[in-house]
Amino acid sequence: MKKQNEKINLNETLKKLASIVSWFESQSEVDVEKGLEYVKEGATLIKASRERLSEIENEFKEIKKEL
Numbered sequence: 001m002k003k004q005n006e007k008i009n010l011n012e013t014l015k016k017l018a019s020i021v022s023w024f025e026s027q028s029e030v031d032v033e034k035g036l037e038y039v040k041e042g043a044t045l046i047k048a049s050r051e052r053l054s055e056i057e058n059e060f061k062e063i064k065k066e067l
């Protein structure tokens with residue numbers, strides 16, 4: 001995962017989340033331990049994405065004020 005002061009790439013994050021979803025969908029019998037790891041990773045990615053989206057929203061608001 002990236003350091004807190006580094007900005008995450010939303011496209012990369014969405015691809016990682018999609019791969020986690022695909023893994024779950026492809027399992028006929030889910031490995032509980034691995035599933036838990038993926039759920040934790042997914043939650044971390046979602047949290048980071050929300051924070052980044054908020055930052056982007058604020059940047060757009062600042063640009064709008066300047067116009």
